[in-house]
Amino acid sequence: xxxxxxxxxxxxxxxxxxxxxxxxxxxxxxxxxxxxxSAAIEWWTCDFKQRGDLQKLVAAGAKQADCKTLLSRxxxxxxxxxxxxxxxxxxxxxxxxxxxxxYFFNEAAGAVGSKPHTDPDRRLVVDIGNSFFFKNGGDIxxxxxxxxxxxxVFKQLLYVLLTIGFDxxxxxxxxxxxxxxxxxxxxxxxxxxxxDDEDAPKSPGGIAIKRIxxxxxxxxxxxxYSDVVAANGFVTKSNSEGYARLKSLREDxxxxxxxGPRSYMWFRKGQTDNCLxxxxxxxxxxxxGFVVYPKIDLSGGAVNKLxxxxxxxKVNCKSVKTSTVVQLDLPVSExxxxxxxxxxxxxxxxxxxxxxxxxEVGMASIPLKNIFGAxxxxxxxxGPEASVKDDAGMIVFCDKSKTHENSDDAHSIRASCGREVxxxxxxxxxxxxxxxxxxxxxxxxxxxxxxxNTPFDFNGDKYIVLLPLTA
Numbered sequence: 001x002x003x004x005x006x007x008x009x010x011x012x013x014x015x016x017x018x019x020x021x022x023x024x025x026x027x028x029x030x031x032x033x034x035x036x037x038s039a040a041i042e043w044w045t046c047d048f049k050q051r052g053d054l055q056k057l058v059a060a061g062a063k064q065a066d067c068k069t070l071l072s073r074x075x076x077x078x079x080x081x082x083x084x085x086x087x088x089x090x091x092x093x094x095x096x097x098x099x100x101x102x103y104f105f106n107e108a109a110g111a112v113g114s115k116p117h118t119d120p121d122r123r124l125v126v127d128i129g130n131s132f133f134f135k136n137g138g139d140i141x142x143x144x145x146x147x148x149x150x151x152x153v154f155k156q157l158l159y160v161l162l163t164i165g166f167d168x169x170x171x172x173x174x175x176x177x178x179x180x181x182x183x184x185x186x187x188x189x190x191x192x193x194x195x196d197d198e199d200a201p202k203s204p205g206g207i208a209i210k211r212i213x214x215x216x217x218x219x220x221x222x223x224x225y226s227d228v229v230a231a232n233g234f235v236t237k238s239n240s241e242g243y244a245r246l247k248s249l250r251e252d253x254x255x256x257x258x259x260g261p262r263s264y265m266w267f268r269k270g271q272t273d274n275c276l277x278x279x280x281x282x283x284x285x286x287x288x289g290f291v292v293y294p295k296i297d298l299s300g301g302a303v304n305k306l307x308x309x310x311x312x313x314k315v316n317c318k319s320v321k322t323s324t325v326v327q328l329d330l331p332v333s334e335x336x337x338x339x340x341x342x343x344x345x346x347x348x349x350x351x352x353x354x355x356x357x358x359x360e361v362g363m364a365s366i367p368l369k370n371i372f373g374a375x376x377x378x379x380x381x382x383g384p385e386a387s388v389k390d391d392a393g394m395i396v397f398c399d400k401s402k403t404h405e406n407s408d409d410a411h412s413i414r415a416s417c418g419r420e421v422x423x424x425x426x427x428x429x430x431x432x433x434x435x436x437x438x439x440x441x442x443x444x445x446x447x448x449x450x451x452x453n454t455p456f457d458f459n460g461d462k463y464i465v466l467l468p469l470t471a
Contacts (some may be wrong), residue, residue: 155255249262338371347363394440453465
């Protein structure tokens with residue numbers, strides 16, 4: 001504890017009555033949230049000698065011994081791991097203050113996990129966690145309720161965690177020209193998708209960003225085509241007004257309520273992955289690797305929580321044991337596969353991930369003018385509604401009656417990129433639309449295709465789905 005705080009503590013401690021431990025604790029913490037009070041005392045920064053000296057100053061009273069014990073516990077710093085566990089214990093929702101603190105803190109904790117205790121970023125993470133919590137015996141106690149912290153102060157805390165746990169990634173040509181990123185390594189992972197005769201933008205040091213050709217890409221989304229048209233394409237969640245307001249990203253305590261922070265892409269250091277809310281992630285593989293999204297385990301662990309869940313349908317299945325045909329109730333969901341052109345700034349997420357690379361890149365947006373169209377895919381999950389998981393597998397197929405092409409001349413690929421590019425993209429669209437049903441599953445190594453008619457488990461017995469299936 002620094003000398004100024006220690007002098008304040010030496011005045012405060014003996015002034016507090018010790019007849020009641022709860023009252024004594026309230027006196028130590030009153031008006032003392034360290035990020036909002038200039039005269040705050042960071043109890044957890046005491047060294048061993050300071051703690052002993054302060055305990056000697058505890059006033060006489062009926063609960064003096066218990067008050068000394070409490071003071072000693074307040075002076076013990078929680079580790080990064082303990083703070084992370086405490087924040088998880090007191091999280092009451094994904095998108096309220098507690099949930100957003102957990103999201104940003106977990107990423108910051110991952111980023112500083114291997115750094116020495118003297119590292120400034122690690123100390124900031126420890127300070128934020130200890131500002132809210134301490135260990136009283138075997139229990140974690142919350143010093144201050146999140147909603148009692150001033151909105152500006154809470155936003156500051158989240159922004160500090162954002163800058164520690166995430167790398168800032170350029171999202172526009174202007175960002176690239178200004179070299180506006182967390183570090184030079186991030187700039188080295190930037191790509192520019194453009195025409196052969198188009199020069200890639202250069203950073204302030206004169207280094208040209210690597211140019212890659214314009215390519216068609218696939219992306220799955222639970223939103224229907226009409227919703228994407230209304231939104232003028234895909235933007236990050238933090239820049240989608242409806243979603244942002246629903247998930248508290250426009251609250252005055254959230255860092256993405258400011259246009260500045262949300263104008264960038266952000267890369268999670270701890271997870272070595274794109275930010276869930278400020279990057280449009282785009283896979284680099286073929287279309288089969290996208291129709292398996294969204295996953296059950298990323299949707300609350302239950303198939304009926306999937307976005308796009310349609311309920312169960314009776315499906316003719318053949319028993320492997322008896323060869324008889326029975327009807328099973330299989331859960332069904334839908335997803336929309338979008339074909340678009342990748343143009344402009346691209347963040348090479350896989351290169352930034354290193355040895356644990358996942359085949360994807362990040363983009364700040366995909367405007368409607370670069371979207372060719374959408375295909376509705378229906379997914380039959382192979383197992384009972386109550387227990388089916390991603391590793392059980394699914395059968396997916398295109399509903400040819402619900403395909404959408406971007407025919408608006410003012411916003412079409414034909415208008416923006418020319419007839420040749422349009423024609424090549426159209427061939428890909430038709431090929432996937434007419435593809436046969438696909439049986440897939442998730443394994444430890446990721447998504448894998450299965451041979452047609454691969455048996456699946458349903459309440460302990462093996463079955464094979466009999467095609468066709470209804471859309």
